[in-house]
Amino acid sequence: MTSTMIPPQSAPFTPAVASAGTNTDTAPLPAILGTYKRQAPLFVRGEGVYMFDETGKRYLDFVAGIAVTSLGHNDAGVNGAMQEALATGLIHTSNLYRTAPGEALAQWFVDNSFASSVFFANSGAEANEGAFKFARRWAKSTGAPAKHEIIAVRGSFHGRMPGTLAATDRPNYRMPFRPLMGGVSIVERDLTELSVALDPETAAAVIVEPIQGEGGVRVLDTAFLQGLRKLTEERNVLLILDEIQCGLGRTGTLFAHEQLGFTPDMLTIAKPIANGLPMGAILVTDEVARVMQPGDHGTTFGGGPLLAHVAHHVVQRLSDPALLTHVRETGEWFGEQLQGIAQRTGAVRAVRGKGLMWGMDVHEPASAVIARAFEQGLLLVSAGEHTLRFLPPLVITRDELTAGLTILESALKS
Numbered sequence: 001m002t003s004t005m006i007p008p009q010s011a012p013f014t015p016a017v018a019s020a021g022t023n024t025d026t027a028p029l030p031a032i033l034g035t036y037k038r039q040a041p042l043f044v045r046g047e048g049v050y051m052f053d054e055t056g057k058r059y060l061d062f063v064a065g066i067a068v069t070s071l072g073h074n075d076a077g078v079n080g081a082m083q084e085a086l087a088t089g090l091i092h093t094s095n096l097y098r099t100a101p102g103e104a105l106a107q108w109f110v111d112n113s114f115a116s117s118v119f120f121a122n123s124g125a126e127a128n129e130g131a132f133k134f135a136r137r138w139a140k141s142t143g144a145p146a147k148h149e150i151i152a153v154r155g156s157f158h159g160r161m162p163g164t165l166a167a168t169d170r171p172n173y174r175m176p177f178r179p180l181m182g183g184v185s186i187v188e189r190d191l192t193e194l195s196v197a198l199d200p201e202t203a204a205a206v207i208v209e210p211i212q213g214e215g216g217v218r219v220l221d222t223a224f225l226q227g228l229r230k231l232t233e234e235r236n237v238l239l240i241l242d243e244i245q246c247g248l249g250r251t252g253t254l255f256a257h258e259q260l261g262f263t264p265d266m267l268t269i270a271k272p273i274a275n276g277l278p279m280g281a282i283l284v285t286d287e288v289a290r291v292m293q294p295g296d297h298g299t300t301f302g303g304g305p306l307l308a309h310v311a312h313h314v315v316q317r318l319s320d321p322a323l324l325t326h327v328r329e330t331g332e333w334f335g336e337q338l339q340g341i342a343q344r345t346g347a348v349r350a351v352r353g354k355g356l357m358w359g360m361d362v363h364e365p366a367s368a369v370i371a372r373a374f375e376q377g378l379l380l381v382s383a384g385e386h387t388l389r390f391l392p393p394l395v396i397t398r399d400e401l402t403a404g405l406t407i408l409e410s411a412l413k414s
């Protein structure tokens with residue numbers, strides 16, 4: 001049996017299509033480094049599921065800052081939590097000192113998940129990079145000297161830092177930055193292939209998104225994920241679930257893996273934790289927590305009192321059963337509406353998703369549809385060249401969704 005493990009350097013190079021790397025020698029440089037192609041209007045205000053530009057034009061937000069502002073903009077509860085935190089006068093202390101908000105938030109995660117301990121980071125990529133380090137630290141403790149490999153799967157996106165980029169299956173993002181971190185491979189989403197790759201002597205961890213977001217909103221097969229969990233247990237390899245995009249209520253349960261019938265060894269979360277304030281977290285089992293010692297990892301800002309107090313408010317709201325029921329029911333209805341649009345317009349190849357995380361493959365470039373929707377006041381984001389992605393705030397109503405669907409249908413027809 002042969003494995004098709006793909007070393008980080010072997011993928012063919014395709015020039016970036018949507019990169020902003022077009023600054024010429026003569027063009028004036030943007031003050032913010034040109035790593036993004038930003039829409040022209042200046043956004044100045046947010047309210048609920050809407051953003052407003054400087055002319056007062058209103059945009060219905062089906063992006064939510066890429067799955068971040070799940071409670072919408074200018075939420076009274078989030079604002080109140082920020083005010084409470086500010087009133088203490090303690091925005092930051094560093095991790096050299098204890099603060100109550102950080103400890104309360106960590107305890108909340110311990111009480112509401114499989115985890116024994118939590119590490120707070122500042123972004124999704126930082127959470128995943130940390131999880132890779134924890135996996136290697138744990139692997140060293142098993143007594144297998146060569147155990148270090150991190151294995152990701154086809155279609156993955158885990159971040160833009162050296163380790164996470166090596167675990168991200170996007171040639172355009174990777175190729176300009178080779179060599180990437182070593183000891184990281186991408187394997188087909190296939191249990192036979194993974195069975196070859198998961199050598200107990202060399203493999204430390206597998207990382208996978210239960211729903212691949214950037215990779216096209218691909219809901220991975222439950223039987224595949226359950227098989228992978230079993231395989232990792234048999235081979236003494238850690239399973240890291242990356243729920244940075246699909247977690248924290250997005251699919252109708254607090255954690256996406258609650259719908260899979262198993263728990264991981266580590267879980268990474270980020271985006272919506274503090275509804276827009278930057279935060280990530282690594283949730284770990286007792287087995288992983290016990291190998292980590294003072295000095296093994298660190299971060300200056302992670303889990304500071306302002307962030308943690310706001311996040312504690314947000315995660316309690318995101319775990320509210322009424323909100324989760326709303327996401328499941330509204331999400332199912334939304335998916336049906338997208339299917340209806342697909343049938344009526346003939347502009348769509350496929351629709352897939354779960355909860356309030358949906359993808360729509362379109363015949364023309366997604367960027368063309370996004371531009372037309374933008375003109376009509378609807379914010380959309382892509383997930384690959386021909387996939388539209390829908391990540392509205394979780395609090396969105398059916399009426400608001402209907403307004404967006406009407407614009408979408410018109411943008412697809414034009």
Ligand SMILES: Cc1ncc(COP(=O)(O)O)c(C=O)c1O
Pocket residue numbers: 066123124125126128157158159160209213214242243244245246270271
């Ligand atoms: C599944 C997943 N993992 C990791 C990341 C990286 O998160 P961040 O952009 O906060 O570094 C993202 C971002 O889109 C993501 O969707």
